[in-house]
Amino acid sequence: MLDLLWLIPALPLAGFLVLLFAGEKLGKSGVAWVGAGSVGISALIAGLLKWTFLTSPPEGHHFTQALWTWLDVGAFKPEIALYLDPLSLVMTLVVTGVGFLIHLYSVGYMHDDEDYSRFFACMNLFVFAMLILVLADNLLLLYVGWEGVGLCSYLLIGFWYKDPANCKAAQKAFIVTRVGDTAMALGFFLLVTQLGTLQVQDLLERAATRWEPGSGMALATALLLLGGAVGKSGQLPLQTWLPDAMAGPTPVSALIHAATMVTAGVYLIARTYVIYTLAPAAMAAVAVVGALTLLIAGLAAFAQSDIKRVLAYSTISQIGYMFLALGVGAWSAAMFHFMTHAFFKALLFLAAGSVIYALHHEQNIFKMGGIRKQLPLTYRTFLIGASSLAAIPFITSGFYSKDAILYQAFTSEHGHFLLWLAGALGALMTSAYTFRMVFIAFFGEPKTHVHHKPGWVMNFPLLALAFLSTVGGFIELPHFMGHAQFFADFMAPSFAHAAGHAAEAHHGAGLEIGLMVVAMALGLGGIAAAYVLFLAKPEIIEEKMKSEGNRKLHAFLFSGLGFDKLYDTLFVNPYCWIARVNKRDIVDLGYSFLAAVGMLVHFLLGLTVTGRVRWYAAGIAAGCLILMSVMVFT
């Protein structure tokens, strides 16, 4: 059964090729069937493999399917091979599962778009690239998926290419992620030079033997890989591209910029966790990056007026939590939060998509208002998603995953109080801005008229995701609520090495409960604050906004804390300026200057040829004089 593994990525690829070459001929329904169908079947196979994994796990809890040798240069022999273990299985499940739902949703959402087949072709290509990334046996193949995903996000962000702003956003996304990829590539070169292979398992085992903990090489590699992860997952300092990426259609934002691609960085660090355990400084760096990003993104989300940008910043913030978890060594907690986040964030995006679809592409929450009554289903599913994001205790999956992270941040060996504090503050901000969005968008009097209500094809995915984002949390309960740690046990084999170090230091249930209570209080407090400020007494905000200082602060937050302006002044403008100034290529001017000198000398010499006989005779006489003097006197 397991050797059906290669079908999972092959199907979306086949879908892409069919749509690319025969897209127009298939007609809308044909395209929908091929597009959504291929991902659906992959999801089924993934489910089957999950079932076989649970019932009769292969020995050593991993299964490698080698297809062919890719390169053979000296000692370096990477193969095109797919590697399945709990970590990659979870990722595959999420990618194909959520992916299928989003494909289904976009059948309805994109129905009246003329480039229908191109959309599904790119979406299928994206799923293929993401699966390759997740199932890659060695980092070189992972890099293929990594760049493929980057390309697809470029294609899909710039899907409506007629609007120059979209093209700019797509270009920005690709270039910023490419900066991160270059750092990662450097990490690969270091690995190939030092350890001679990029095959993940050999890599980790050789690293463990050759490098003692805290060695410079481990630190350098870890930081370089972190560079790549930061680029792709939109963390500090390379997070500026994610908010602009909302220029793409909403299903794209849901699939790529919420559920799957942006978590590729988390997967990379999780996959190469041994290197990070060997370099504690690097883990600390990961944690700090996570903490800072979640705070910055949280602040920025407050000032956004576009519903999708609020969700984008919240995505950055939630991935910040995952980085925080990875930083403190809570590998399975990070992956657990990844899974739950994929569910509720996809749900939020799709629901927002329905709202936008209904209000004829109106994305500004201040122009929405009062959708509660007009779109009851969308409102309810949006509310479930929002509560899961805000981590409403006990009933939402978000609560369990975020709580696990906060607990680990506090108690684990690499954890630190400040990290926990940042996480807690983040929780407060998250619930506040989430419910700000809910109150402004769904409550109050309706401003724009609802055109046409989304069909069942768009509602079913919303329901499915709503179910998942509530039930999803129950498979991993905190210790004191019974020992249901299915997820952690399932993930254990992937992090075999780490199991030895992070022994579960039981600080007793008391501490755990205490921390949970604090987290709950912050969450609910956030919701209350949002209620007061944005629904009950909105005039407080108007009054505050009068003062110049606040308005400037609001603009600063709106621009994502000024990172865009910073990078423009530091990198983009100088680069463009040099390009504009040097269009004529200085070196070329140098050569033309030489030619000009030649022409000048030609002109000067020309003057000596006057055409008069006596002048020529004078020339001979002068020549004779010089010759005589040289010959006689030397």
Next chain:
Amino acid sequence: MILVWLILIPLVGGVVAGFVGSRNVSACRWISLVALALDAALAIGMISQHLGGFQYESSKVWFEEFRASWIPVLGISVHLGLDGLSSLMVLLTLFLGIIGVGASWSEIQERAGFFHFNFLWIIAGVLGVFLALDLFLFFFFWEIMLVPMYFLIGIWGHENRQYAAVKFFIFTQASGLLMLLSILALVFVHRAGTGTLTFDYSELLGTQMLPAVATWIMLGFFIAFTVKLPAFPFHPWLPDAHTEAPTAGSIVLAGILLKTGAYGLLRFTVPLFPEAARSFAPVAMTLGVIGIIYAALMAFSQSDLKRLVAYTSVSHMGFVLLGIYSFNEFALQGVVMQMICHGLSAGAQFMLVGALYERIHTRDMGKMGGLWTTAPAFGVAGMFFAMASLGLPGLGNFIAEFLILVGSFQASVPATTIAALGLVGATVYSLWFMRGAFFGPNERGWTIVDLNARELVLIAAFVIGLVWLGVYPQPVLNAVAPVVQSLEKMTQPVTAALLRS
């Protein structure tokens, strides 16, 4: 004897096409196509004999050899030889030759006979360069391929073709003469050492000479090949030559003529002067890195499509220079891959831009924009080759650049990091290429005919080539392995093989 036929067929084909062309235009196209196809068949037949099944008997250094005396008085002989590296180059040359003829099917109408005469003589000259094993013969072919290229650019080029053609000719010719001086110096040093006057490559290989002398002689070779490569300070001729050349000219110029520079470095500069090359490595690598970054910046600043693609070639060739002077197996394998993949991707991009020029009669990106709407097939092809040129994994260029950077990482880490920035630069100019031509609103309301069958076949050939090299490059790596290993052994001390520690 096959090697001589390999060069003779295009020569004769050219002459025949030239005569027939004046009377019947379409006939001469078919003649040149047939000539090249015949040549390609011959080459493939011969090479597959030796490289069949992708194993190679590494017993003989040269698969095929031909020797005849030419000027015995001066020790000059017609000595042709074929090994792994040159067989790949021969195949690339013939492949791009056929594509070139295909691409110029509708573009060249007036004086087609003379066009195909020149075109086939360029191919013959380049084949001669790749096969020559006698330094005089190498220089002979090195200069021969210039004259028809000059006529190609000068007669069928675009607006200021005279300037570009003369500039191309003088740059290459002057540096060629420097190389002639180095060849003569090498020959006379060899004669002083061993008393025999000969220009034969294998005999000149082991000449002993003082390091200072070796450096000066090596410099002559280096300058000639880096002008042709083109590397940083000597590159200004390329953008002009490319912008003004007709499509077939650009394809051949980018696809093969640039590779003669890299081939020269691999075949002559490094093996003939290993120590001098080793001591010169830092300078060469710096030039390579500057070339990558500077050309990427310049590519981004261009508004003329062809100049943009020309500068991208300079940037890619910067990688080649960096790879050659890292002297380890990774980098050298990467260099050979880059030579082939860049030949394909740059050739394809030039063909596309040529086809575009045929339709909208401008290369200025300012006047384009939004072509995807009227010509989606064009857009997809443009996107594919833009991705190839920025080194998207899964295509040949990525394998090449990855191997080069891994190799150069072992030689010098700072150079590699800066070169890696070149990858970001590559992304910037590739996306600029796409946004300039295909994306954005269609302000000028272009309605152009999409790619026709002939062009699609050519593009398919390129796509298959690049994907095959990206997914299964092993045959190429096996073919070149003996040459690369011998090169690495020659310059052994440099690598200090961190890998093996």
Next chain:
Amino acid sequence: MTEAQFVALSPLILVGLAALVVMLAASFKRSNGLALGLTLAGFAASLVSLAWAAKVAPVQVTPLILIDRLALFYLGLVFLTGAAVALLGHGYFEKRAGYRDEFYMLLLMATLGAGVLVATTHFAALFIGLELLTISLYALVGYTRTEPRSLEAGLKYLVLATVSTSFLLFGVALLYAELGTMEFGKMVDLIRQGGHRETLVNGAIALVGIGIGFKLALVPLHMWTPDVYEGAPAPVTAFVATVSKGAMTAVLLRLYLLVGGAIPDSVMTLLSVIAILSMFVGNLLALLQDNVKRILAYSSIAHLGYLLVAFIAGGNFAPEAVTYYLIAYMATSLGTFGMVSVISGREREAEELRDYAGLFWRRPFEAGVFAAMLMSLAGIPLTAGFIGKFYLLAAGVDMGAWVLLGSVVINSALGLFYYLRIVASMYAAETSAKPGAAAREVALLGSATLAALALCLIWLGVFPAGLITLIRSAVLGV
């Protein structure tokens, strides 16, 4: 005059005889074809007689003339070039009014003068040969009297040539006063022994150098070349550019072989400076010229600069390099100026670059030959010029004359620029055809010679081995 001496001298005698016969024939019946026939017969006879003379080989005919293998080789070269010029002249003058027979007579006289120059080992004979060549050239340059520029060129050449000859004479006089002999061999031995007033001898050598330098148009003495080449009718320019320079190079070569390597380095540096200056001045002045004949004039100055490099470099390659380069240069100059004469129209010569616009498409054969000739001047492979330049560089590298070689490289780049400028105008779009400039009817004979020249050029470029062995036997056999 022993019988052997008579046989040795037969080539020169036959040419002189031919001149007389042409003169007498002109008085009976003036016809272009007849005069040409007689001239060619004369040249053919002398070429055949060379074979006989070769059997007798080194014969010292009176202290003035030494007929050795070197002399015979150069005599052959001079006579062949003379014949070619005669053929070109026929086509050129056929189209024009005016007397034609005198051209052949003067041509034969000039070639005889050059022949004497080539075979001389005595300054007196050198003087006679030089004057015979130069005076007949005065008339030849000013031959088309109706054309003011031709007259002006003739006069200029007369005044300047006479000035330089008198310098030469005065130098020889001083040498004779000091050494007591005018034989090259004896003089070289006496100077090598020393014991004379150094300043006087050096000064005298400088004066003689001026005389020789004028004829080779080296830098300080080059100013006459552009005007004379432009003014003179095209076939005559071909003659001046090839035979007069070739003969003087033969004299220089003979002196070089006698002196051997013992040239003081102060003289060497002087010669180097002159060579480099000639190259640069020649090439730089030709860059933006519009008159094809002036471009070729300046390029010939530069080429003599390259030739001098071979002399200065010295070493065992030098004589071969000089001879091969000279042959290549002579063949190419004949070709280029021959092309100008073939293309020229009835009233006006095809001098302007405009006249050549679109020539590739109007007359592909001539344009192709002209392009090949220009490529040979530029030193592009497949042509004799390339092998010549290769030899030159070989001689230079052999003796390590890096400064000279560097300037040769730079100058060949400069040279490329204006050669390609002519080629570019030839294949440029065809502008409106000028009446009269490019004649419709093609001088068949002229084209035939050009075809022969082009073929020989390509042959020497691709298979030089034969000629090299011939040169080696001639030059080293001395």
Next chain:
Amino acid sequence: MTSVPMDHGLLLAGLLFAVGLAGVLVRRNILYVLMSLEIMMNSAALAFVVAGARWSQPDGQIVFIFIVTVAAAEVAVGLALVYQMFKRMKTLDADAASLMRG
């Protein structure tokens, strides 16, 4: 009779040569230029005679005769050219004949 030392003769020839050269450079009329040329040729001839006398060999005088005959031939052709020039350009100014320059 006391023989005149050779150097004096050579000096005289040198002076004559200089005069001739100056004549060529300074005079504008073409006829005077031709005359100066004659002076230069004869000064060289004189030097030869003096040299021949010193070495008491006939060579000097033989070359003298050569020079005289050549000079005559040269003048003949020169005058012919000057006549044609006068017919065409109606002037004897040497600088007028400078149609070709640059």
